[in-house]
Amino acid sequence: MALLDLDPRAVATAxxxxxxxxxxxIDLARRHTxxxxxxxxxxxxxxxxADHTHRAGDVPWVNRVVDTVRAHCxxxxxxxxxxxxxxxxxxLGTLTDLAEATAAGQVQYRVPTGAxxxxxxxxxxxxxARGLRAVDRNRADRDRLVADLGDPPRRPWLYLIVATGDIDEDVVxxxxxARAGADVIAVIRSTGQSLLxxxxxxxxHHGFAGTYATEENFRIMxxxxxxxxxxxxxxIRVTNYASGLCMSEIAVLAGLRRLDMMLNDSMYGILFRDINPVRTFVDQRFSRQIHARAGIIINTGEDNYLTTDDAVDAAHTVTVSQLLNERFAHEAGLGDHLLGLGHAxxxxxxxxxxxxxxxxxxLLxxxxxxxAPLKWMPPTKHMTGDVFNGYLLNGFFNLAGALTGQSILLVGMMTEAVATPFLxxxxxALRNVRHVLDAAGGLAEDFRPAPGGLIVKRAHQVLGEAVDLLARIADDGLLNAIAEGTFGLMKRPADQGRGADGVIAKAEGYRNPATDLLDTGGDQ
Structure with missing residues (x-):
């Protein structure tokens, strides 16, 4: 039931x-790889x-092959x-055989013509197509397991982070x-992996403040x-991160290993990891096509804007980003049921x-x-190290989630601002959530903000500010808005940032069966 009496014309305009x-x-993403x-x-x-003989360390075969193709043709x-x-x-019989021959300098690549x-x-x-059919089988397996085992008995789903650096310890x-009540397990990535x-x-077994996202780690978890x-x-759902310089690849690995959710924001890598904007938008479109095929729920990152900007003054930028994330996702084939749009x-x-x-x-x-299965993020910026105050603040957060019908609730730690050595x-934190949700019960059914009251007026104000900002962005260009620091106070010009040298304009004869099959939904 609508509680805010939002103007449908304003929503449609937004x-x-x-x-x-x-x-x-989107046009730029289609024209580049x-x-x-x-x-x-x-x-x-x-x-x-991977090539385990390289003097600088292991080099994945796929890097070896693509780098050589780029050098040759x-x-x-x-x-x-x-x-x-x-x-x-x-x-040669397999792509691995080809990679080994490539490393030995025995292959000269060229763009074939004609027959x-x-x-x-x-x-x-x-x-x-065989790879995509494996992704399809994993989606069917998930559906079967959910049908057999059941979903969590209530919403919101409780989303809990593990991050030891060692995949075996993460499993423990x-x-x-999960036994204590978590419904979604998020394996935090090792610091800096997004820049690899x-x-x-x-x-x-050696990640720092997180565990590396690898295909084998995905399989194990x-x-x-x-x-x-x-x-x-x-x-129990498993989450990881399809972001950074390898966003496209990690999305594929998630589909091949039946992960269920992936952090995948259209602008996070640009704003908070200084990754080139064009590269990010190209990779996010492909990664979202993979997620759509795999039935993976994406989690977007609007909560991060409020850690670098004021959560009241910048509230409308969250709404703008949510609307942009929705549009990018829909164009890539993701339905609303897979849009874990973020806020905090x-x-x-x-x-x-x-x-x-x-x-x-x-509520807005x-x-x-x-x-959409909205992902509601707990307080972080104002957690001071006072664990008692932090526990209380998380209680308020949990109550807000119950009152406003959030879908995925990231469990907040009272020790957010300090080292956390203890399970x-x-x-x-899980006890806090369960206590609040159990006590609140169906309280959302009784919650009706007063017409014309502060809550309703504030929601209308934020929506109006979002419409105004979207109008400026539509006129001036999203890339210019990002360069000017519109989101999270981060200024990121379109021609700068990490990974810019990995962006390639497509030639007229560009061919990629993967994008063709994903665009058309072929071979399902």
Whole structure:
């Protein structure tokens, strides 16, 4: 039931402006490729493993091949045709054989033409289609497991972070968290992985403040949570991060290993990791197409804006970003049921009426996106190290989530601002959530903000400010808005940032069976 009496014309205008603001960026993404997108394509085709003999350390075979293709004939026609032409030309059986021959300097790549191009494209399409069918099977397996084991009995789903650096230790923490009531396990990535232009291979045990996102780590955690799901009698979802310089590849690996949610924001990497804007938008479109195919819920990152900007003054930028994320996601094929749009409880608690303002912002998001599984983030910026105050503040956050019908609730730690050596902190945090949700029960049914009251007026104000900002962005361009520091106070020019040298304009003859199949939904 609508509680804010939002003007439907203002809502329609906001979406129309978001579509107009996003259109040039979508066109830009369609006209470019990236080294990560080309590597993701070959991962779908089956390439795995790494060169363990390199003096600088392990180099994934997919990096070795794509870098060599680029050096020999460029990537403006894509990597798939040169790779599959070379595979046939040299009579090699697998992409791994080709990678080894490439490392030995035995392969010269070129863009095939005529009949050679047609044969290479057919072979590439067949291999990539097999990869996509594996993604399809994983989606079907998830649906079957959810049907057999059941979803959590109530919303919001409780989302809990593990982050030891060692995948085996993460499994222990994740299993205990699920037994204690967590519904979604998020494995935090090792610090700095988003800036690596390769995906490490194998299981890892040495991450810093998180664990490396690798295909094997994904496999280990998913298998462990399947076992725990059967034990606790509900399907436990697993989350990781499809962001950074390898956004496209990590999305593919998530689809191949049946992860359920992925952090995947259209602007987070630009704003908070200084990754080139064009590269980010190209990779996010491909990654979201993969997520749509895999049935993976994306989590967007609007909460981060409120850690660098004021949560009251900048509230409308969250709404603008949500609308842009929605538009980019829809264009890539993601339905509303897969849009875990983000927002956060970050207003200074010392501000008078801070809780009412939080309710206004949360209700606005809920009513603008009624069918989206919104992800509600706990307080972080104003956690001082006073664990008693932090526990109370998280209680307010949990109550706001219950009152406003949030879908995914990230469990807040009272020790957010200090070192957290004990699993007991997570146990206490889960107890806080359960106590509030159990006590609140169906309180949302009784919650009706007063017409014309502060909550309703504030929601209308934020929506109006969002419409005004979207109008400026639609006129001036989203890339210019990002360069000017519109979001999170971060200024990121379109021609700068990490990974800019990995962006390639497509030639007229560019061919990529992966994007063709994802665009058309083929071979399902």
């Amino acid at each position: 979406r129309r402006l978001a579509e107009r603001a996003a259109a040039p960026v 990236t080294v990560s997108l080309e590597r993701a394509t070959l991962r779908l085709a089956g390439i795995t493993g 460029g990537l403006d026609h894509g990597a798939a045709l040169p790779v599959f032409h070379a595979l046939a030309e040299h009579g 050679d191009a047609a044969r290479a494209e057919g072979s590439a399409r067949a291999a990539i 923490q994740a299993a205990n968290a 232009d390769y995906v490490p291979e194998g299981a890892t 998913r298998a462990a949570m399947d076992e725990v799901s059967r034990e606790v009698g509900r399907y 409880f970050e207003i200074d608690p010392a501000l008078p009426d801070s809780f009412r303002l939080e309710l206004a912002h949360a 998001a809920r009513e603008l996106f009624p069918d 007991s902190d997570r146990d206490l």
